[in-house]
Amino acid sequence: MVTKSKLHPRNQHSEGYDFVRLMAQTPELEAFTVSNPVGQTTIDFQDVNAVRMLNRALLKTHYGIDFWGIPAGYLCPPIPGRVDYIHYLADLLADSNNQEVPRGRHIKVLDIGTGASLVYPLTGQSEYGWHFTGVDIDAGAIKSARQICEFNKLAITLRRQSKRENIFRGVIQPNEAFHLTMCNPPFHGSLEKANKGTQRKWANLGKGRSTKLNFGGRNAELWCPGGEIQFIARMVEQSIEFADQCLWFTSLVSKKDNLQPLSRILKRARVADYKVVEMAQGQKTSRFIAWTYTRKKHHSLFAKRAPA
Template sequence: MATKTMLHPRNQHREGYDFERLVAQSPELEAFTTRNPVGRTTIDFQDVGAVRMLNRALLKTYYDIDFWDIPADYLCPPIPGRVDYIHYLADLLADNNDQEIPRGPNIKVLDIGTGASLVYPLIGQSEYGWDFTGVDVDAGAIKSAQRICETNKLNIALRRQDIPENTLRGVIKPDDVFHVTLCNPPFHASMEQANRGTQRKWSNLGKGKSQKLNFGGQNAELWYPGGEIKFIANMVEQSRDFADQCLWFSSLVSKKDNLQPLYKILRKAKVADFKVVEMAQGQKISRFIAWTYIRRNQRSQFLSDLAK
């Protein structure tokens, strides 16, 4: 497999950030801009305030989100990589729909751990018109997401997961049916591990010691007992309860080394199929794993029935 170095072909940020356009739409961004050594406009990506302002400008300019903000100390996600996940999920659904991307509010998507930023539903609804349900264990995140929805007059359902150990149970209702789920799971196994990762990042940047995380983040966003593998394994186990209520389950996987253990877990769960989709932003490679219990010859009909 050839290694990807570019964003998805439909990603609007494939050619980099158009700061002239962004500042024209969000003049407050200009105060955070600077010039890099070759004279191009950029921002300090280690400055959480600058990244937050850039996200606000991106969401307004490309996705028609007039208001976007998150409380201090919540995860501030980089937009282009999040956009890629949405586009590759669209391709995944197209594979079961004669290579045509299904669009519109009849396409139901469940975002596990939607976060204070609500970033996946905002992008997916703008790009494809999908109907999103966002779930989170954190009350503050739900409150922030609700504010974004209400201020922008968006129809995005939000549900609180009351049991942190659960991923799907308790939030998928008996009459729910989804085309796809997505998730950006916590990848540290403990808060101590998250702090050590932070120290390494700051040291590599020549910043010395700091307790500050590069893009913020609450406990539930950063770590889960047993780490990423345990989180996704838990999701796979619970997905069996909803095998006939969702076409594709999916989750980001931060480390390539985590894939082999997950393959074993999926085979043990007797899924009908699973696949890994690689994504890239420059030299950084990310990926998501997707699995389904619906057999290949039934997926097109399953998708068609849901889209009615």
């Protein structure tokens, strides 16, 4: 297990938010800024509109996204932590590429549950030039993601997953190959548990009871039957069918206690190798697991191909 104490070295947000620069690019952000107790400029992170405007400013300033917005009620992800996943995936690929991070559209990434925000394809394409295929079961999320692509003239492939029980089936085509798959799975096992999680979060923020999360989220984004373990277990089961079409399968894991049962599931699947990579943002620690069925280095996968 690789343990980290701060954001990835290549993460553009490792020094915090430069509000002067952000407001220069997105003047609308200034209306949402406040001063913290030591006089520093920040925003109220319990205000969903402020968080959305901050995301818009970050995506424009750091990733060249001129238009970004999501419908009310959809998950509004914190950019710095999400980008860390991208950077550590780049390191994972470098391990199979003579320690050189591969860049360019010949690197193919499948984003399961891409969401209305399209945060991984937007940041990953900007940072490394990879080609992303974003998949979601929610029609509204796909519509929002498509609008973001159209307004910014981005070549990101989007697909709707029609069957809730499927993850890779019906998405990966017979002649397709991906270097990476990635996923931020729903982590609660029921709507009741999702609501309890909301209450705990707001209590920790000192805000009493609320039915809202400061980062939002619809049911399909927050919970599924069996929760995170069941979702990832289904992902592992279906990954066997596509073992020859994907180099690395990966997924975020929100709860550290879930690693042990997931490790047993991966061993039963007889994967060739699996890793756990821990990431940190301030006091919060997140992690992802990665598994592969390939027993040898695949340098040839990273060779740039001539355009068709």
